[in-house]
Amino acid sequence: MLIQNVHLDNQSETSDVRVTDGKFAAIAPHLTPQAGEEVIDVHGNLMLPPFVDSHVHLDSTLTAGQPEWNESGTLFDGIRIWGERKQTLTKQDVKDRATQSIRKMLTHGIQHVRSHVDVTDPSLTALQALLELKHDLKEIVDLQLVAFPQDGILSFPHGKELMEQAVKEGADVVGGIPHFENTTEYGWESVHFLMDLADRYDKLVDVHCDEIDDPASRHLEVLATESLERQLFDRVTASHTTAMGSYNDAYTYKLFKLLKQSQINFVTNPLVNVHLGGLIPTPSAAVLPGLKSLPQPA
Ligand SMILES: [Zn+2]
Structure with a gap:
């Protein structure tokens, strides 16, 4: 050509x-x-290397309003609504929506895509659909699939088995969601588990890590330490990490030393988190709805 x-x-x-x-x-x-x-x-148009979309969820793409709109706009309501939509997934449904989104990406010059795929589904329908699509579209897009445990690894029945099964079926990357696990301890254990899984199967890692406005959500330090000690370094990516915005300065300063040593990558997703963050009412506003009517200090 x-x-x-x-x-x-x-x-x-x-x-x-x-x-x-x-x-x-x-x-x-x-x-x-x-x-x-x-x-x-091409009459003088600019030629650029293809762009990379490093974080998308092609299994849930184009499902806004199904079965209901996310009125609160919070991440946790989004996860709840997706949990209902997930019950109705078929392979064709996933393939049709994902193909539409990939075609839009291609028209914007994107040819390398990392998609998370929810594997907290005993049938692994979405994973199987996207594995087939990855193969079918390999001439036009490089699609990398992350085994993503949307409802948790320790907090979802057979979560560990589903993660391992997803890797065996062909997921390229091991994911996680430690801040969403039922307890902090489950969060830590999920990170140890997923890093071990990635190590054993020689896979990359990309964890939804501390995507919450909770200053006590500190799983990133566990992920970074595991990356350092297992010498996986930049094979590991932390996505979102928005709790960092709520950490105190002393802790953050100490954390940054570890993050630099660990050499892990970050995917920040600003367009997502500018909408999802900071939406939980403060406890005082929730408990004392009449607070606004109190006299304000001069
Ligand atoms: Zn995500």
């Missing part, structure tokens, strides 16, 4: 680019089309 009149990075003049067997074969000011070669003139 010959692409003519391309603007490349930091160059004022256009170039022609030849692609042979999926690789750049030649870049020059003017290349002569070969016999039978497909030629596209």
Whole structure:
């Protein structure tokens, strides 16, 4: 394939680019089309490497309002509503919605996608659908799938078995959600479990970690320590980590030393958390609804 009149990075003049067997074969000011070669003139448009979407949930994509709208706008209500929608999943349903979203991504130049997939479902319907889709679309998108325990590993029946089964069926990355587990101790244990699973099966790690406005949610230190001690380093990613915004300065300062040593990656998801964060009423406002009518200090 010959692409003519391309603007490349930091160059004022256009170039022609030849692609042979999926690789750049030649870049020059003017290349002569070969016999039978497909030629596209892009009239001076800019050529960029494909973009990466490092955090999406293709199993739950395009389900807003099903079976109800998230009126509170909180993450935990979103999880509850998804829990109901999850009961009605079929492979075709997941594939149709995920394909629609992937097509939108492609039109925006995204060709590398990491999708979390809820595996707290005894049938693993969504995982199987997305594994099939990953195979079907491999020529146009590089799809990486995270075994994501939406309802917890320790707090969901057979959570550990489902995580291991998901990895055996082909998940590329091991996920987690320690702040959502029923107890802090379950949260810690879930991190130990998932890091061990990733280590044993030679998988990457990407954990939804401390996505809550609770300053006492401190699973990130456990994830980072495990990454350091197992020497998994940048094979490990922490997603969200919004509790960090509520930590006190002394703790955060100490934590940053560990985070740097551990070399883990972060995916921050600002567009998601700007909507989901800070929505829980303060206890005083909830307990004392008449507070606003009290005289304000001068
Ligand atoms: Zn997520």
